[in-house]
Amino acid sequence: MRADRLVSLVLLLRQRGRLSAATLARELEVSTRTVLRDIEALSAAGVPVYAERGRLGGFALLPGFQTELTGLNHDEALALLVAGSRRGAQVFGLGSALASAVLKVVDALPEGHRDTAADAARRLLIDPDTDLLSRGTAAEELPDTVAGEVRRAVFAGHRLRIHYAALDQPPKWRTVDPIGLVTVRGQGYLLAKRSGADRTYRLARVLAAEELDEPARRPERVDLDRAWQERSARFRTGGDQIAVLVGLNPERREELVGTALVVLAEETDPDGRLRMEVTFQDARHAEWALWQLAPEAEALAPRWLRASLLNRAAAMATRYGAASGDGHRRPR
Incomplete structure (x- = not known):
């Protein structure tokens, strides 16, 4: 986690020039004390970052500094795959990975294209937090620890223990066989099997999660879109409606x-x-x-x-x- 943050810090300075500790802390979602420690670590590693004092001061890199920092890690690549929906990245706990991946993509652009791309990006607003009637559409977000355990179990094909708070019921632990993750209008869902039966869990109600070593009992291949449609149809026609x-x-x-x-x-x-x-x-x-x-x-x-x-x-x-x-x- 710290290595990824150091990379993001360098890329921010490369792309935006001098930035204050407070701005870096806000961008990286850490404290200013953490930023100062990271600056010291970069300097010790030979990265030419320096401080400028005064009211308009901050931290910057020596002009012309180049380094190979653009390789995407697994979560960053995954975040780009779901970047068609910024809310999807947030719901699945990939918001910080998406921000880091975007920095690396911008850094990989030819220098003459960066300003053009940045200006174009400022002229596009996708999936804002409110609609024209000012109705909030804020996405649900999971704690990183919970989201990470759920994602790993889904991708690795392992069983998953979740501490789940069903509506109007006290939370209890369940062991499930995860199939896939779905996000709809900023709300995330885990599609799974439990004792062989289809189950759908609201991610916002997962209080804790633990990936198990045991293989999940699930089909090798899945058409997630079809599975979601089938479950939606059953939901609309069943129960106490x-x-x-x-x-x-x-x-x-x-x-x-x-x-x-x-x-x-x-x-x-x-x-x-x-x-x-x-x-x-x-x-x-x-x-x-x-x-x-x-x-x-x-x-x-x-x-x-x-x-x-x-x-x-x-x-x-x-x-x-x-x-x-x-x-x-x-x-x-």
Whole structure:
């Protein structure tokens, strides 16, 4: 880890010139004290890095310094393979490897192309943290130790012990046979088998992981895209899912489709509103989804869902009705 960090430090100085200790610490995600120790280690190894004092000072390399530092390690190469999604690299614990790999790729470019490439990169924004409505889309991230154990088990074909916190259940240890890793909208999943049955685990709920020496009991080849589609289909049609009949403003259709599991039927009423039958994972999911679309969506059936939404709306009206016209709550 320190060797990779020293390489990244040299590449940062090569590509960006003089940088302060604070800037280097931020880029490398370490403390300024660690940066100073790394600078001393580079100097001791013969790398011509020097300090400039003063308010605009910092660390720099002697002009013309060249070194062969562009070889990619395994994690950096892997990070580039998933770099089509920056969030994918973050979810699988490869964010720092991706940053290091990009530095090496830029350093390998002919000198005349570096500025052009850097300017082009600044004009592209891929998968930002918010959409046009300022809704956050932050990716889940695993601790490096957990992500590393999971990745190694998947790639080596070894069994894996995970301390997993399933929804509404206390965490417990499970031994699984890992098949592959999937990221969807910033959320990561481990596809695995457990006692021969297909299982899908949310990576954010893996509290600890341990790669075992025992070979995983899994097929030698896997079509991960097909496996994910099959599991998604089973998820949408199984369990305690509920069907809901919804009256909807057509302009909000895509939002409903984006939160529902399956659209079972759809038609347009004479007044132009949509009438859609959709399924949700459970009652809580249905109530949450329709509340987000209020007042543009109406639960037409089942009755219990209408009653639940009515009670929630009444409680909200009571809460805001208790406030005076000047915005202050009336004394009780």
